[in-house]
Amino acid sequence: MQNSPTFILVHGAFANSFSFAPLQAELAIRGHRSAAVDLPGHGFEATFPAAYQAPQDLEALAAEPGNIKGVTLADNVARVVQVLERAKRNGPTILVAHSRGGITATAVANARPELIDRIVYVSAWCPVDLDVGDYYTQPEMANVDAGAFAATLIGNPAELGLLRTNFRTADPAALASFKRAFAADLTDDEFRTFLNTFQPDENLDVGTSADRAQSATWGRIPKTYVRLTGDASLPPAVQDRMIREADTLTPDNPFDVRTLEGSHLRWLVHPDSAAELLANLATH
Template identity: 55%
Template sequence: MHSPTFVLIPGSNSNSFGWAPLQRELALLGHRSLAVDLPGHGFDAALPAAYQAPQDPAGLATAPSASAGVTLRDSVEHVAGIVQRAREHGPVIVVGHSRGGMTLTALANATPDLLARIVYISAWCCVDATPAEYMASPEYAASALNDLPNILAADPAALGALRMNWRTADPDTLAALKRSMLAEGTDAEFLAFLNLLEPDEALDAGTPDDRANAASWGRVPHTYIRLTEDTSIPLALQDRFIKEADALTPGNPFDVRSLSSGHVGFLVRPGEAAALLADLADS
């Protein structure tokens, strides 16, 4: 019996590069993994010259985006193709972080028989509501993202994508971003992570059909790793996702684990997360 391959789906404005420290730890524990670049990300991302220093705000607002028109369905088809190839070498465990959970849920709806297990790491697992409805809920009220200054660098409707200016030098904005992502980290760790992010993200967050479906998604063993210090996706919202999913598939509830980590802390200091994933592969 071959050991599983982990397929890792990044969160918003992220790419495969951010998973490298976790993949190193998994490899040292004897586990294969590969990190995915969703369409419009990685080396296919658009990083306009206007995004460099010194920045050109007007140019940044109008430069074309590689994420324009990219749909959740595009991301699902892309990941499904990778999973099919990885399955040639044994079972596949797909892991989604943050917004990557939306792709993960839709993937399990579409291809449940390809997946040995799916794992959410403080990731969106929409069951009873849309992302916008969850964001308007009491469980999301404590999110530090609600306190962020406007970091949009372009009109989403005109650009066809969400464009963020992560390379801002404004100290108040940087402090708010650190609180939302890596409050427990050093300033150097935070800036290193921030410089991995890409400016653009797709607008499409799917349809009600992309929420967890009991007949397909509900057949796949699933784990939720709660990040107890997460200030972006509050613990109350993570627990709501778990509760709603368990009510949807009471015969196949979430296997729930917890890590003491902010939203991206487990990527910066990945030892515990890698050990937890390794335990899932070995069980």
């Protein structure tokens, strides 16, 4: 397996390496190595205050410090680079990013393109013409429902130095909003199970214009964008816009565009099609 690629998997906001367990199982069955990365402050480095448990104490939770405070995009990049350097000893690497993980993957590709043999965005942020925050002001994001995050935000992000969300809410309206945004095509049990893998805290740094895709580095890596047709949190129109912008930036190295049916999270809960797609990329 020396020349077989290793998939390096980068999670999205409030998520962790646990999200990829079903996908990794399917990749392993197909004979492929993979390593899921916990970005700094995620996974077993995350903070789960006692006030987050049941019964919840939301007032106390709003003041509890979190380990992810002060974590930067540069810290995320350093973590992924470290994993890529180790994996590269065993052969090619394919960097796979989901959702907010695409910001980190893009910055990694800008910094160390020689470590990546292919980069794959699965409905992931690939900022090219705008900073990530500015995409949210564009028409393509106009119908995204951010109500659940607004309703379940805990504390003041400026004071805490992080974003804190109460994913353990029992508010039916907030749960329904989360499900519409991320998992409309999952059962309620599948949705709640996934929601319970989320951590309450996320860092604030989403990068600057310097962290957008750079043609001289990121632009020389073969790249695939996997569109998710039912994604309501990062709609297909936004995905397609980033693909167009990237192809304009690097016309001699355009995205290889693939499409999967389903919501933002379905491919992680029912990963067979995604694993087959990735396995195909590994052998071509």
